[in-house]
Amino acid sequence: MIQKTLGLLFIGLVLLSQSSCVSTTLQQIREADSAIRDHESIAVLGRLHQTNNETEMNFVNCVAEKTAQGVNSLNVVQPQAFLDSFFPWFEPKTAPRRTEELLSFLETPILLKRIRDIGLRYIVWIDGQTERVDQSGTMQCAIATSGVPACFGFLSWDGESNYEATVWDVERALTVGKLSSEASGTSFIPAIVVPVPFIARVQSTACRTMADQLQGFIAGVDPEPS
Amino acid sequence: MIHPKDMLNKPKKVVFHWSLVATVVCFVAGCGSQTSIQLEPDLPTPLIQSLPLSVGVYYPPELENFEFNEKMKGIGSFKIGLGQTQTHLFRTAFEALFDEVVPIQSFDTQPPGLDLLLVPKIHEVQISVPQQTRTELYEVWLRYSIEMFTPTGQEIHKWGFASYGEVNTQNYQFLSNVSAHALQDASQWAIRDAVATISFFLVKEPKVRNWLNSRNQE
Numbered sequence: 001m002i003q004k005t006l007g008l009l010f011i012g013l014v015l016l017s018q019s020s021c022v023s024t025t026l027q028q029i030r031e032a033d034s035a036i037r038d039h040e041s042i043a044v045l046g047r048l049h050q051t052n053n054e055t056e057m058n059f060v061n062c063v064a065e066k067t068a069q070g071v072n073s074l075n076v077v078q079p080q081a082f083l084d085s086f087f088p089w090f091e092p093k094t095a096p097r098r099t100e101e102l103l104s105f106l107e108t109p110i111l112l113k114r115i116r117d118i119g120l121r122y123i124v125w126i127d128g129q130t131e132r133v134d135q136s137g138t139m140q141c142a143i144a145t146s147g148v149p150a151c152f153g154f155l156s157w158d159g160e161s162n163y164e165a166t167v168w169d170v171e172r173a174l175t176v177g178k179l180s181s182e183a184s185g186t187s188f189i190p191a192i193v194v195p196v197p198f199i200a201r202v203q204s205t206a207c208r209t210m211a212d213q214l215q216g217f218i219a220g221v222d223p224e225p226s
Numbered sequence: 227m228i229h230p231k232d233m234l235n236k237p238k239k240v241v242f243h244w245s246l247v248a249t250v251v252c253f254v255a256g257c258g259s260q261t262s263i264q265l266e267p268d269l270p271t272p273l274i275q276s277l278p279l280s281v282g283v284y285y286p287p288e289l290e291n292f293e294f295n296e297k298m299k300g301i302g303s304f305k306i307g308l309g310q311t312q313t314h315l316f317r318t319a320f321e322a323l324f325d326e327v328v329p330i331q332s333f334d335t336q337p338p339g340l341d342l343l344l345v346p347k348i349h350e351v352q353i354s355v356p357q358q359t360r361t362e363l364y365e366v367w368l369r370y371s372i373e374m375f376t377p378t379g380q381e382i383h384k385w386g387f388a389s390y391g392e393v394n395t396q397n398y399q400f401l402s403n404v405s406a407h408a409l410q411d412a413s414q415w416a417i418r419d420a421v422a423t424i425s426f427f428l429v430k431e432p433k434v435r436n437w438l439n440s441r442n443q444e
Contacts, residue, residue: 048415054394084270088422092390092415110275129396 022185022205026213028222030177034169035220040121041075042067042218043082047127048092059163059207060126066211074215077118086114102173120170122218126210128163130203139191151195156188161206165214179217181210259302261405265413267314272322272425277438279341280326282377284333285313286347294351301357302405306366306413308348315417316346316372319424333379341441342382345373349386353412355405356395364408365392366416372424374434383433387423391415 036042044067046060060079068076083090089111096102105111139153161183167176185200216223290313294306320327330336333343350369356362368389374382391412398404428434 054392054396056394057397086273087270087418088272088274088425091419091422093419094422094426108275110273114273 022183022200022202024205024209025182026180026209028177028179028213028217030222032169032174032176033220034167034176034218036074036121036218040119041077042122042124043077043120044124044126045079045082045090047125055126055128055163056130059130059203062204062207063126063211063214066208067214070215072215072219074218075119077120085118099168099173099175102168102170106173115170122176123168123170124214125166125168126163128161130159130161130206132157132159134158139189139195150193151191154188154190156186158184158186159200159202160184161202163206163210165210167218177217179210179213181206181213183209259405261302261409262305263406263410263413264307264309265311265410265417267311268414269315269318269418269421272319272421274322274425276323276325277429279324280328280339281320281324281342281344282328282330282336282340283316283320283344283346284330285316286345289313289346289348292348296353298355298358301355304353304409306351306409311417312348315421319421320344322425323428336377340377343375343377347371347373353409362395363392364395364405364412365390366409366412368416368420370420372428382437383431385428385431387427389416389420389423391419
């Protein structure tokens with residue numbers, strides 16, 4: 001009975017556990033004006049196979065999904081669908097690294113037709129990673145003689161997300177600008193019998209803020225200087 | 227006299243001893259996990275302009291039966307069944323590259339009107355896992371060749387190429403059996419890379435370009 005009650009208490013506390021504070025820093029550099037028409041779309045892609053510095057696919061997918069949602073939503077071709085549709089032009093060996101290489105794409109009739117078919121106007125390249133830094137503390141869990149699990153201790157760590165998005169205008173084959181989204185926060189788990197996690201969701205915050213920023217940037221709306 | 231409680235405990239003790247022995251033996255001998263995957267043919271169609279050529283392709287039996295097995299001391303054993311993926315990858319690339327592609331059983335039984343004969347081969351598979359390299363990457367390398375002949379059997383070119391696929395363990399944080407998922411995806415990337423390499427670079431090979439140019443001049 002005690003075991004069951006403690007189990008329920010454990011689940012309840014975990015469900016009630018709070019998200020820790022996350023601080024974000026957004027920056028953007030505009031190199032050219034931008035605008036998007038109703039029939040035009042964008043693609044959000046991560047640089048693949050950069051050996052150990054690869055952007056997490058779930059972050060790229062998250063930005064693509066969030067940019068396609070909300071009142072300022074844009075038409076977004078999801079990353080894998082885009083790679084398959086343009087296969088093999090955006091594979092690790094063949095993807096353009098500079099906007100100048102887009103010019104040769106635009107001169108290839110079969111590619112130009114596909115670009116026009118899906119109304120591709122902008123390509124957003126995402127670079128960056130989320131890392132866990134400065135982990136400290138200890139926690140020990142054991143099963144008592146009555147069979148009840150118990151944990152004691154304190155764990156904490158800092159999470160840092162640093163991502164940069166480079167926006168290419170496919171029609172004009174030039175870089176429109178760069179956006180960066182940095183998020184950091186401290187997560188901690190105190191445990192006196194029951195561990196209660198307070199997780200700083202740095203990656204999801206960075207994703208949400210980058211998607212919001214992208215929607216405005218591509219529509220040509222720049223933030224007010226603070 | 228044996229107490230009933232001891233009788234109940236006895237089998238547990240035996241199991242404990244054997245598991246302990248097995249653990250020690252595994253620790254000393256380097257037992258590890260077993261990862262076995264079977265690749266599935268899943269490739270998009272290349273978006274390229276095909277050449278107006280009719281091509282016969284001989285798929286050697288080894289291509290379809292190729293299997294990768296490796297035991298890594300202290301890490302585990304890995305088995306990758308490449309199965310139908312190899313024929314599928316070459317068929318996908320060739321059907322995009324050439325107007326007509328016909329599988330042939332041998333050079334002697336080729337249908338009339340072919341411009342070119344191709345023989346694709348797989349030579350080697352290599353993998354690396356994070357425990358070996360101290361990185362976060364699962365990597366797969368595939369080494370292939372494509373032999374090209376005129377319908378009369380004269381060699382035009384033997385082109386060797388490698389393809390590569392990698393995935394980062396960070397993308398598999400919440401999955402069980404990470405190595406199977408990661409190796410599966412890294413292999414699929416390597417196969418995808420092979421199709422991309424053939425689609426992009428085969429006709430750019432100088433000997434192939436020369437042969438194509440000489441045909442156009444005829």
